[in-house]
Amino acid sequence: MYIYNTMTRKKELFVPQREGQVSMYACGPTVYNFFHIGNARPFIVFDTLRRYYEYRGYQVTFVQNFTDIDDKMIRRANEEGITVKELGDRFIQEYYKDADALGVKRATVNPRATEHIDDIIRLVQTLVDKGYAYPAPNGDVYYSVHSWPGYGKLSGQNIEDLENGARVDPSEQKRDPMDFALWKGQKPGEPAWPSPWGMGRPGWHIECSAMSMAILGTSFDIHAGGQDLIFPHHENEIAQSEAATGLPFARYWMHNGFINVDNQKMSKSLNNFFTVRDIAKEYDLDVVRLFMLSVQYRNPINFSRALIQQAAVALQRLRTALDRLQEAPVSETAAEDEQAFLDGLSGYKTRFNEAMDDDLNTADALGVLFDFARAANTFVSEPRTKAAIEQTKAAYGELLEVLGLMPRKKEEFPQEVLDLLEQRQAARKNKDYARADEIREQLKGLGYAIEDSRQGAKLKKL
Numbered sequence: 328m329y330i331y332n333t334m335t336r337k338k339e340l341f342v343p344q345r346e347g348q349v350s351m352y353a354c355g356p357t358v359y360n361f362f363h364i365g366n367a368r369p370f371i372v373f374d375t376l377r378r379y380y381e382y383r384g385y386q387v388t389f390v391q392n393f394t395d396i397d398d399k400m401i402r403r404a405n406e407e408g409i410t411v412k413e414l415g416d417r418f419i420q421e422y423y424k425d426a427d428a429l430g431v432k433r434a435t436v437n438p439r440a441t442e443h444i445d446d447i448i449r450l451v452q453t454l455v456d457k458g459y460a461y462p463a464p465n466g467d468v469y470y471s472v473h474s475w476p477g478y479g480k481l482s483g484q485n486i487e488d489l490e491n492g493a494r495v496d497p498s499e500q501k502r503d504p505m506d507f508a509l510w511k512g513q514k515p516g517e518p519a520w521p522s523p524w525g526m527g528r529p530g531w532h533i534e535c536s537a538m539s540m541a542i543l544g545t546s547f548d549i550h551a552g553g554q555d556l557i558f559p560h561h562e563n564e565i566a567q568s569e570a571a572t573g574l575p576f577a578r579y580w581m582h583n584g585f586i587n588v589d590n591q592k593m594s595k596s597l598n599n600f601f602t603v604r605d606i607a608k609e610y611d612l613d614v615v616r617l618f619m620l621s622v623q624y625r626n627p628i629n630f631s632r633a634l635i636q637q638a639a640v641a642l643q644r645l646r647t648a649l650d651r652l653q654e655a656p657v658s659e660t661a662a663e664d665e666q667a668f669l670d671g672l673s674g675y676k677t678r679f680n681e682a683m684d685d686d687l688n689t690a691d692a693l694g695v696l697f698d699f700a701r702a703a704n705t706f707v708s709e710p711r712t713k714a715a716i717e718q719t720k721a722a723y724g725e726l727l728e729v730l731g732l733m734p735r736k737k738e739e740f741p742q743e744v745l746d747l748l749e750q751r752q753a754a755r756k757n758k759d760y761a762r763a764d765e766i767r768e769q770l771k772g773l774g775y776a777i778e779d780s781r782q783g784a785k786l787k788k789l
């Protein structure tokens with residue numbers, strides 16, 4: 328497989344550190360809120376990469392962290408009158424709900440920053456001992472960017488240019504405006520942990536260095552994240568990790584492109600900030616997954632109602648082919664053209680793999696699946712042997728599963744609840760809205776909510 332390595336700025340043949348194994352780390356969410364569609368893109372893209380490696384026979388260790396301590400966490404917890412830990416617990420659960428619905432498999436490990444404070448302190452201490460970092464009188468510890476000659480290599484910037492644009496916050500006690508905090512001394516009302524520099528908490532960049540190396544080792548295969556993380560986050564991770572160990576950190580750096588909404592940047596002021604939870608009210612989230620994969624991950628992607636609607640139609644096409652294979656008419660004897668069709672099945676797999684091997688080109692891979700769907704529809708338009716149908720279904724399903732687009736078992740509901748839902752549908756059909764509302768209330772009493780969407784009514788546990 329060839330992947331575009333941000334570090335070398337070219338597509339490179341991927342050769343894992345250990346044969347048959349892939350170690351990868353992706354920067355995860357700060358768990359202070361529901362995540363939005365911009366966050367969803369890397370979750371879906373790198374989940375697909377992980378699925379692809381598994382399908383190609385690799386044993387994958389995939390780590391994605393939860394940032395559960397930072398300024399945003401502290402502010403939100405204070406607003407809600409709960410502890411930072413409670414806030415983190417809550418939004419980690421909410422993350423899993425949305426990620427599951429997007430078909431994002433659980434990572435091998437989802438470490439929380441607050442569970443790795445010892446690793447973080449040890450790493451900061453090493454950097455201080457080696458002269459790459461210094462404690463300030465206020466209890467902060469800073470990384471000195473001038474002390475490590477490789478600084479800027481990922482983003483291709485030099486320190487002098489960066490310094491010219493740097494803003495200095497007078498509350499920070501840095502020696503140089505580009506230096507960044509590894510450890511932050513405690514301010515009143517903030518959660519804190521004991522350290523050699525007094526009570527405090529980790530900076531954001533150090534947590535990813537500490538957690539990735541603690542779980543994957545000092546050098547590992549792939550580090551991934553959104554393009555916006557290249558500088559300063561990933562640049563700083565490299566500076567911390569490589570200065571501390573003297574060894575190369577991640578060997579391949581992968582970054583996904585931006586997401587726009589109606590051709591504009593997503594921003595609070597434009598009020599075009601959609602959380603995945605919002606979208607789930609209207610669409611099956613597999614539609615969002617297909618939408619994200621319809622563009623190669625490094626290209627920008629534009630989110631709009633029209634494009635999501637197109638993705639919904641596209642998903643329907645892929646699923647219909649699966650349904651037709653499931654219900655295909657069976658024949659005892661093979662028709663004349665059957666063997667030729669079966670011989671051609673491996674061709675779809677080859678083309679699919681070629682697309683994915685070319686820097687995870689999911690757009691082309693989806694194109695192959697649409698061709699496959701069309702051919703399968705035609706194939707089962709007349710009776711086929713059971714063996715031929717099964718073989719086709721297996722080949723098609725395998726590729727659909729790599730993209731995470733196979734239908735998943737939905738939550739199961741008690742029969743009583745399903746019956747009520749059906750009665751409500753009937754009432755609505757008869758325009759008996761009073762009765763429909765009554766049933767809605769009845770369901771609520773049983774602990775279930777109904778969400779009406781374009782695909783029909785969906786039940787949710789309250």
Ligand SMILES: [Zn+2]
Nearest residue numbers: 354355535560
């Ligand atoms: Zn990170």
